[in-house]
Amino acid sequence: MADAPTAPSVAPGTRATIGDSEFDRDTAVTRRESGVPGVYDIDLSADWTIMGAVNGGYLLAVLGRALADTLPHADPFSVSAHYLTASRPGPAVIRAELVRTGRTLSTGQASLFQYDEEGREVERIRVLASYGDLDALPEDVRTSAEPPAIPPIEKCFGAEDSPTPVLGGSGITERLLLKLDPATLGWALGSPSGKGEMRGWFGLADGREADPFSLLLAVDALPPTAFELGLSGWVPTIELTTHVRARPAPGPLRVSVTTRNLAGGFLEEDAEVWDSADRLVAQSRQLARVRLAEGA
Amino acid sequence: MADAPTAPSVAPGTRATIGDSEFDRDTAVTRRESGVPGVYDIDLSADWTIMGAVNGGYLLAVLGRALADTLPHADPFSVSAHYLTASRPGPAVIRAELVRTGRTLSTGQASLFQYDEEGREVERIRVLASYGDLDALPEDVRTSAEPPAIPPIEKCFGAEDSPTPVLGGSGITERLLLKLDPATLGWALGSPSGKGEMRGWFGLADGREADPFSLLLAVDALPPTAFELGLSGWVPTIELTTHVRARPAPGPLRVSVTTRNLAGGFLEEDAEVWDSADRLVAQSRQLARVRLAEGA
CATH class of the missing domain: 2.40.160.210 (Acyl-CoA thioesterase, double hotdog domain)
Structure with a gap:
């Protein structure tokens, strides 16, 4: 459902569309159609590694897309990730589950696994996340935070x-x-x-x-x-x-x-x-x- | 194991001992000896409520103690909690599991449930947490943070x-x-x-x-x-x-x-x-x- 961000309340062009960019292609997860729901396959791309290890933010985005497919809400509001072992490029499986559905927020959990030399699953990262609809939020902004001073x-x-x-x-x-x-x-x-x-x-x-x-x-x-x-x-x-x-x-x-x-x-x-x-x-x-x- | 904080490297009196204080008594969880491991009972005390709801920090401490008993490490290092439904004073059950054991850190997960009018379990809060040994950390402090200015x-x-x-x-x-x-x-x-x-x-x-x-x-x-x-x-x-x-x-x-x-x-x-x-x-x-x- 995160793949069709076309809410009518948003002016055309203001929402990025998940398409065939490098990021979209490399974070795409494939839902297993048979068996237990909430199971996704992905081949972690070597294109998002830093000194051989898969970048932690890329992994978050991958898990975030799996959860967007599993949960009734499409937008991550709060995502808490505990990193267990270092991910490597290659096949991985994600197991995601719906924990609670609310009217405006839903909560889910997901883990990403890879395989050791004997083919056993090794958990890489586990997340708890609350999702909602960013476009449904009121427009109020009463922030005292100021943008960082960065040169052009x-x-x-x-x-x-x-x-x-x-x-x-x-x-x-x-x-x-x-x-x-x-x-x-x-x-x-x-x-x-x-x-x-x-x-x-x-x-x-x-x-x-x-x-x-x-x-x-x-x-x-x-x-x-x-x-x-x-x-x-x-x-x-x-x-x-x-x-x-x-x-x-x-x-x-x-x-x-x-x-x-x-x-x-x-x-x-x-x-x-x-x-x-x-x-x-x-x-x-x-x-x-x-x-x-x-x-x- | 969190209940016996008597590491010899710490001078006597510098570690609070879990004893019979209000906080210790009201956060104590009772491990179920039979059946599945990692299951704990507690009666959430009305003494830690705020306007009728059980305080979120008190709940964290309760879950924290259950995880200290489940995990091989005793001290919470990082605890991420997602609050699902409002807890009420009364009986609750905690299900805790070890996710990963490492040499210096271990990771666990725990959920607290209460019961609805039909006696069904309702999940209140779910946490992911990494535990370690605070006394094993090096003594270095290179912080730039300063204590808040608060009057006496x-x-x-x-x-x-x-x-x-x-x-x-x-x-x-x-x-x-x-x-x-x-x-x-x-x-x-x-x-x-x-x-x-x-x-x-x-x-x-x-x-x-x-x-x-x-x-x-x-x-x-x-x-x-x-x-x-x-x-x-x-x-x-x-x-x-x-x-x-x-x-x-x-x-x-x-x-x-x-x-x-x-x-x-x-x-x-x-x-x-x-x-x-x-x-x-x-x-x-x-x-x-x-x-x-x-x-x-």
């Missing part, structure tokens, strides 16, 4: 602007239009700022407009704030909850990620996603683990 | 300081030592500040010291920030994720709750809990629904 996109930098490969061998960098604020790029030049901040412009490289599913990707797409804190290496996500607060307007998104508390080998990453209409369209927080050895 | 406790105000009953008939107010910053008390005097802020001192009225389970209570114990935004009425939680970042030191806690984005009939509440040693011991975010009719 032409003054920001992406992996393609680097003389050396950044995060080498990462398929995802070619799928994204990701332009980082130079103020948060010290890590790439060997001079991390020491501040737990990462900001940039975000879009899909093939021009596909943002929708609630791509917001699930956007919240986990920037380099780790840990890099600007002088740490290097892998920063695995333990838990990531995303709140989608509004349907994004067309145009590039601005994403701001902030870490305030690095302690005990863990840190939180708070992400905000703003659309071209200056609306706060998603908020997320993740708990991630860091290695405490100092970076360069 | 004797200059803050609780329900017992009000000439008229605040949130009348709420058993929980007698269980808590809750003293609110006068700067966030405008709502109680008919002059809400318009800022989405609520701050105060938090403890348990019978002097029981804080521990990771009472932190799960602390993050949802203050009046809704919506009151200071000029809204009245019930602010039901849709989703609430809490990260416990350190074991709290003895003494009262400071809790700060902030809302930045009230839009579309929903708002987020970000809570921080600080201990007497000025350490950020818990962070939480919830998505809640508001009624948009103006308050007094």
